[in-house]
Amino acid sequence: MKKLFLAPALVFMILAACSGNQKKDNREVAESATMDALEVSEPITIELEGHDNMTYSGDTEVNVNAGQEITLTLKNVGELPMETMGHNVVILTPGTDLADFGAAAINAKDDDYIPASLSSSIIAHTKLLGPGESDTITFQLDTPGVYDFICSFPGHWATMKGTITVK
Ligand SMILES: [Cu+2]
Incomplete structure (x- = not known):
């Protein structure tokens, strides 16, 4: 930072x-x-909050320039324990099948739902966060395209997602 x-x-x-x-x-x-x-x-800042109702709020649709440094912060503002309502942010390569990724993540509990088998689809990710916790990551996207990001906690990808569009 x-x-x-x-x-x-x-x-x-x-x-x-x-x-x-x-x-x-x-x-x-x-x-x-x-x-x-x-x-x-010049860095751009993305601020996200994770909620107990399996949603993100904040900067879920973001436009950046290729190569621009991106600082992303996720705060879990819920109250439910991490074991049942943990949240993270996983930035995926363009074209990643979200359902396939979500399914693989279910089997990666020991790795905080970051599936090693699909590591080539992962550009960056935060830690898995419990209530009141936050994590900040820094990365950049050099190739134009639409990058999906999701929460990879089981089942959350369907409602916890957003995009970073790189021009
Ligand atoms: Cu989540």
Whole structure:
């Protein structure tokens, strides 16, 4: 988490240093190149809450740029125990069959419902969370497309899902 905030601050400091530079010839070019890099790397934040009624609220339909750094936080705001109403977020590769994935996840209880057999379909995932817990993950998606995310707790994929669309 800390790195995300340090990087823009560092770029800003470099820009500030450049603006004081007397050598004007290359300055504008250097500044615009830096600004482009800053735009692409500026992180986007996705905030989700998991509920006892097997739903997410928050940023369930998100648009990002390819390569943009994504910070996703899930908070389980329910009260039911993790054993019966745990929640996570699993970001899947485009085209993953959600029903197939959900079915495989049921058999992965010992791995918090993250099925190793389908690891090639998983881009990133949070921890499985009990009531009041939260987890934050950082990742990026370099290829345009529509990425589904689901809660892989048994049966939850049908109602706990969303998309990240990468342009
Ligand atoms: Cu869930």
